Amino acid sequence: MASTSSRTLERAVRRALQPISPFSSFASTSASAIPALSTPPPSTSSSARRVPATSQFHTSARNCSAWPAGVDAEDGMHATMSSSSESVEGGGMVGGSQERRSTRLQQSAPIDRTDAGNSKTRQQLEMPKSRPPKSIPHLMEMKRQGQPIACLTAYDYPSALSLRHADIDICLVGDSMANVALGHSSTQSLTLEATIHHCQAVYRGLFSPLLSISPNTPGAPLLLADVPFGTFQTSEEEGVKSAVRLLKEGGVDGVKIEGGAEILPLVRRLTKFGIPVMGHLGLQPQRVSSSAGYRLQGRTADEAYTILSEALALQEAGAFSIVLECIPNKICEVVSKALRIPTIGIGAGPKADGQILVTNDILGEITSPWHVVAGLAKAGVGEVPALQQPAPPGPKFVRNFVDEVLSGRVQPRSSSGEEDNFASPGPAAEGSAPVAASSGPTGIGAIRMAAIEAYVDAVRERSFPDAEREGYKIKSAELADFMKRAGPLLQG
Ligand SMILES: Nc1nc(=O)c2c([nH]1)NC[C@@H]1CN(c3ccc(C(=O)N[C@@H](CCC(=O)O)C(=O)O)cc3)CN21
Ligand SMILES: CC(C)C(=O)C(=O)O
Incomplete structure (x- = not known):
């Protein structure tokens, strides 16, 4: 925990971050493989990323090795790319799937028309192939092979960049955004417009053209968004419209929908039209008002049986995955x-x-006013009457990975040399390269990246979550009753 003096904290931070060069994994082993940036990376330690063993399972349609020119202006890159018109059907957002991205690329942004008839384009000759994006078949194969799938939420551009850097498998623009980013007390307040707006920011982070500069950039995650409360309940048609808007305007690959039996017709309809759906059972925050708060679900044989049968029904209806x-x-x-x-x-x-x-x-972000009040109380700032009772603890299943990194309990992922990345880069010398491939983030950005990497690693090596401390138990009598009733469902 960070209950240390600021001096000790600074030392802890230095120790934790010393070996990290957050961009070192982007920097290829040879400078020539980075086409556009002039400054070679200072460290050429062979920090090639671990390629997931299943990376061959991507569908080729999603394997976009083309340089996504002109998708967005990105610093100095835009001038060297093409000037593309941003005209897209459906409201001005770039297309969702890699397939659509590359189609759009061919339509609107040929890099050099003189190459048009050549068998090898300039792109193929000079641009490195970026790693394939995560696809649904890829995730299915991970399940078959027993490889844990690492997922996180993102609501904005910097978190999306950090998730891409950490090689996350699924990025969810979750409606928890209502609580933690927008300050609502319930996810019921979130609108479809707000969700789309944030999806676009996340998209710009995940699919920033500059990321293709290195062949070592991890493949993009599958991008999903929650269908917000109230935008799919009134009719199947409205549900389809909401999902279509999230794909066309938000750029997502698929949607997550909370619910059980009542959403099956919508799930069937969406999946029939090729819109991937992730289910969500157990605690459903959109129903918090009718379920007496954020409580453990499936603790009785009855409740657990309903979860199992609804999960099977969602799978039958075409869902590609289910959040529990x-x-x-x-x-x-x-x-x-x-x-x-x-x-x-x-x-x-x-x-x-x-x-x-x-x-x-x-x-460990501040996501509740309790954090402020508790902080004031801790600092001994006057009377804080509300804290005669302690602030409600967060859910036990959360692990703070910034604490893990700063305490040294987890080791940073990549060691890349002696540079002290905690030191801030001095002012750029005149005439120096505008972007140095070596200048990774410092401060909060570096800590964020290290913590997200630590989470992904912990999930992959199964050190998160801990069954005892971060999980819930069921009474053995209820479990026995559940298993008896579940028997017939488990045969088929
Ligand atoms: N910041 C944040 N994190 C979340 O995980 C999250 C949100 N917000 N907002 C929407 C929902 C609400 N969530 C929550 C919130 C609290 C508990 C919680 O305190 N659970 C108790 C269980 C108590 C019991 O029934 O035994 C716990 O001790 O974990 C669980 C899920 C999950 N989602
Ligand atoms: C945490 C995930 C599962 C979620 O539903 C959300 O972010 O809203």
């Missing part, structure tokens, strides 16, 4: 084994096929 929130470890384990599609757990124990947390939570 705040349910006992054992129930998550049974459901995960019963499904072909991957389960993504949050407060559901270590046996889910993947894990997700709210990024702000793993960074």
Whole structure:
């Protein structure tokens, strides 16, 4: 914990960040592989990224090796790229899937027309292939191979960049954004417009053209968004319209929808039209008003049976994955084994096929006024009457990965040399290269990147979550009753 003097804290930060060069994994081993930037990386330690063993399972349609020219202006890059018109059908956002991205590229931004007839374009000759984006078949294969799927939320550009850097598998523009980014007390307040607006910011981070500069940039995650409360309940048509807007205007690959039996017709309809749907069972924050607060779900045999049967029904309806929130470890384990599609757990124990947390939570961000009040009380600033009772603790399934990094409990992912990355870069000398490939973030940015990497690594090596401390139990009598009733469902 960071309850140390600022001097000790600074030393801890230095120690934790010393070996990290957040961009070192982007810098290729040979400077010539970075086409546009003139300054070679100072450290040429072979820090080639671990390629997930399943990376061959991407669908070729999503394997966009083309330089996504003109998608967005990015610093000095734009001039060297083409000037593309941003005209896109459906409201001005760039297309969603890699397929659409590359189609759009061909339509609107040929880099050099004189190459048009050549078998090898300038792109193919000079540009490195970027790593393939994560696809649904890729995630299915991860489940089959028992490789945990690492997921996080993002609501803005800097977090999206950090997630891409950490090689996250799924990036969710979750409606928890209502709480942690917009200050609402419930996710019910979130609008479709706000969700789209934030999806666009996240998209610009995940798919920034400059990221293609290195062949070592991790493949882009699957980008999903929650369909907000109130934008799919009134009719199937409205649900389809909302999902289509998230894809066309928000640029997402698919949608997540909270709910069980009542959403099956919508899930069937969307998946039939090729819109990927992730389900969400267990604790459903959009229903918080009718479920007496944020509480553990599936703690009785009855409740657990409903979760299992709804999970199977969602799979049958075409869902490609299901989030299981705040349910006992054992129930998550049974459901995960019963499904072909991957389960993504949050407060559901270590046996889910993947894990997700709210990024702000793993960074220890201030996400509640309680954090301010508690901070004042701790600092001994006058009377703080509200704190006669302690601030409500956060959910037990959250782990603060900034604490993990700063305490030295986890090791930074990449060691790249002796530079002290905590030192801020001095003012650029006149005439020096505008962007040095070596200048990674410092301060909060570096800590954020290190913490997100630590989370991804912990999920991949199964050191997160801890079954005991970060999971929930079910009474053995309820479990036995559940298993008896679940028997017939588990046969098929
Ligand atoms: N910052 C943040 N993180 C989240 O995970 C999150 C949000 N916001 N907003 C929307 C929902 C609400 N969530 C929550 C919030 C609190 C608990 C919680 O305090 N759970 C108790 C369980 C108590 C019980 O029933 O036994 C816990 O001790 O973990 C769980 C999920 C998850 N989602
Ligand atoms: C945490 C995930 C599962 C979520 O639903 C959200 O961010 O809203």
